[in-house]
Amino acid sequence: MDSNLRREIILEHYENPVNRGLVDDDSYILKNTNNDSCIDNIDIMLKVDDGIIKDIRFDGEACAISTSATSVMINTLLGKSVDEAKKILQNYQNMIDEKDYDKELLGELNVYDEIGRQPNRKMCALLPSNAIKSILEMLEEK
């Protein structure tokens, strides 16, 4: 991907992220995510209805990569089934870990395809996916 275009997409999501701001609603599951290796601190809440991700919201203080990745991830996962979401999350993780992954499945998340080369930024990019993954696990345990 052209680096200017990549930067433009990331910056747009950093400056104007989607679904910022939490709601007071028990039908959501909330997860606070604190990045051990840096200082990002984001709350993510997610609502699943009939096996479909109906809404994801977030709030917090984080770097450009974490914030934008949260926004792009929300856009990508909204309306997907839990199973589809899991597949996307796994492929996203693989991409960040520089393993084989399905490019088609990730859509706009492909803007982070070079983050894996910067070890100190991997955790920033994985912040939203790790949080959403653990929310989906919490849902399964319910």
Added chain:
Amino acid sequence: MNREDFPMLKEDIVYFDNGATTLKPKSVVHAMDKYYLEHTSNIHRGEYDASIITNQLYDGVRDIVRDFIHAKNSDEIVYTSGTTEGINMVVFGFMKKHLKKGDVVLTDRAEHASNVLPWLVLARKMGIVVKYVPLDDDYSLSVAKLEKEIDDKVKVISIAKVSNVVGDVRDTKRIGEICKSKNIYFVVDAAQAVSHVEVDVVDDNIDFLAFSAHKMAGPTGVGALYGKYELLCGMDPLKYGGGMNQEFSSDGDFEIKTPPLKFEAGTPAIAEVIGMGEAIKYVSKIGVDKIHEHEVSLKKYLVSELRKIPNIIMYNEKSDSGILAFNLEGVFAQDTAIFLNHFHIYVRAGNHCTKMLKEEMNIRNTCRISMYLYNNKSDVDRLIDALKQSENIFKVVI
């Protein structure tokens, strides 16, 4: 000054993260190498040549530390793994025994985690009360405000000599006098103070003082705890084992040694202790006053240059040390640090282990510049040049 002593500075870097750890001069590394390459041996009870050399060096560091912090007696110096261990020893080895439910420990919200969490654990375990002296408008700790908080219940004042984000130098002399007159234990975290400002435990009537070697040109994993001898006698060890006992037998009887050895169970970090001694010799030769003067004048220059950049927010321009916390307006601190790394300028971003400071400062994360003896005007100029280009920050960090 003395840049040639620090091999890392031959690289094209500006090292501004001295509050986290300082670079190490060759003499310190060589002293440690010498132990590993020429006289490796355990301390005490070895009757062979290498062991005798090691013993002399290792035990000799206690005298070096004693003189450095102006203690009366080398037996008041306990080797530790660093400030954190030192404060934990005081809280759980001494205070747990000598405080009772309802007793108040006075501290402040600019303290490092290692001078807060042990007290909070003690509060949970035995019901002591941790109170925080409100900071001044410039986030410094004033003696006047501290005095206002003192009542009969206050049994301990536990503060940093130099705070690690604000960088204000606390008047430990005056606070020590107050503690003495009111019979309050005075505990000092000197992690950011040693080798930056003079530390005098006797003159300041300090009961316990802890510091780490790695923040003053020494190795990681070692430090010292000072305690007045009679207090150390009343302090329990947190570790038991070899080297700290006098006698033990199968009927359950045992006798432990006197301070400082009773606190030093197990084989210690011998090379690191020797390195700590070398570091103290190194900074003492330059002179702590001279280092302080250098850092303060460099900070003044830094502040005056940063004022010329419109989108910089500084949080502690006035504090009398080489520490400056700042942010670029509208930019997350971590992004600023990543941006500066692009220019090989090393700063720290985060809350700097002072997670309560946000309650006073209203900001959770900052970039921290912390200077040391080898930083110079050209380091500052490079930082300023980089920050002047910060309109391109996202071209760099994304």
